[in-house]
Amino acid sequence: MTTTPIRTLPASLDTATALVGPALHEAVRRHLGLELELVVDYHHGWVEADGSPATGWGGKLLRPALALLSARAAGGAVADGVPAAVAVEFVHNFSLLHDDIMDGDTARRGRATAWTLFGVPRAILAGDALLTAAVSHLLGARGTGARSATTSLMAATQRMISGQASDVDFERRADVTLAECLRMAGDKTGALLSCASSLGADLLGANPALVRRLAAFGEHVGLAFQLVDDLLGIWGDPARTGKQVGADLRVRKKSLPVVAALNAPGADELAALYARPEPFDDEDVRHVADLVELAGGRDWARDEARRRVATAEACLDGVADDVRADFLEVTAFITGRRF
């Protein structure tokens, strides 16, 4: 980790907030029943649990920003990508609502998770409602590619669900290979970012070769994002991550650097420690982090993230210069600032 200063928000994210924010509100009103509006509005960060306006800040709308850029990459106007942006953000929030229940997470973006306030049933239903609304919204959009885009969104969603299922399974297994772990990360994180990065173009009926290149770009960015996230889960600065030092190690998470280390020669001590049932104290966490680093897990993850970003950039060859620059700025925001 170098000490690159936190960059200001890319202009593309401001555009997404300005254009997609109101569209998300409107789409919730249009597609969802009144029963779940409060849960969904709360989860999006628009209201507090009692329905009063929220003072805080919703998500960063990274995926919507990518969807809007992909519409521009296909020669469309930014606004043409809005239905794709809304749909992909709905799918993202569907997954967050359900993942928080499965993982037992009680906080997200500095607030209590929906299931802790509204109960598991309503949080499950709110996720279901958002997934359903994503399909209705995208399929009802103008654009010759609405059917193709919806098909692509569902394929990505299915991969994301498989990835989360693998993640759940991996918790119980001691023999996870690096290839399995990379596949899981690709499914869980890469698939939706890949879809987001191409969905606007898909909706506009763009050349399939362009759609594929944009999808490949997002897939690599997604992997890089996961690698960086995993690095931060071990060596991140608590002041910046908002998590404990070595948060992922404490819960014995089989993150990419750890699995890389476990599968490297001479990782016996690390494997034994990870298999031990007793909780780690601060000293253990430091020691385990050192073992992961010594086995090459940290270097590998850092190098792999850089390789992925470089490959992602190469996928943008032929995209108009201004759009390419904006894609790269968002990529740097997602991954670069945190190396």
Place this chain on the structure above:
Amino acid sequence: MTTTPIRTLPASLDTATALVGPALHEAVRRHLGLELELVVDYHHGWVEADGSPATGWGGKLLRPALALLSARAAGGAVADGVPAAVAVEFVHNFSLLHDDIMDGDTARRGRATAWTLFGVPRAILAGDALLTAAVSHLLGARGTGARSATTSLMAATQRMISGQASDVDFERRADVTLAECLRMAGDKTGALLSCASSLGADLLGANPALVRRLAAFGEHVGLAFQLVDDLLGIWGDPARTGKQVGADLRVRKKSLPVVAALNAPGADELAALYARPEPFDDEDVRHVADLVELAGGRDWARDEARRRVATAEACLDGVADDVRADFLEVTAFITGRRF
């Protein structure tokens, strides 16, 4: 309740089992990741929890049977309706997987529910995967109406989710009106049966007026089905329902006959008993059932179910005689045999 003998299975249900059963298997293999296949196969009743072939019996495939009939109503072949039948059954099973978690139900169709065997995370994910697969499958089907049918399926799914959310809310409320309760039942049960009864026709690009009539048929059948189910939940024969006498009363369920009674004049004693926190013993259950009957809840529900069936039948005017007869046979199977 008269003692009408249980009828044999309508031929339409045999057709559905023969045609749709294999298609469901194939669609699970095609759309879902390997990670969740066991959970989904178990839930469908195809395998035991250890993956060995199941000896029992899956669902009745009522909704698929209706979807196939709707394809015939539009002049198509039975086989033309199969993608619609698969999609609607997937949505039905998505809802069962999630509802069992929300309701804390430990048994369904005489077997342990999926979440009790595989855990809540995998059961949530299996439901999510089925909903996603339903969309992929229907949208990828041949038939000029694939986009229209998928839109219709999502609208029905959204209503079903709203209905379940209302049901969750009603548990905490003492002031549920009959109108609210009917709306909830329409959303929770009517919407998907309405969609099933028209989805095959929709997929084939049938005349919108026919699609609407078939949808209205299914909506009324759905309401009748819910009313009959609610009657059985109070006065059903345990030997035939597989539940305790007065099962719904024991859990203070705000079913339609109860809400009708609670909103009738002079229901003070019933209201007081229903609001009492102590569990009901057998004597209480008998007394509460009598109070519901005395307030007219039983007669109202029985009459309303009959009215709904009659209205449903009228919606089939103009449908070819053989198809109409099959629709009515399925209707009788769903509702009639249990009056």
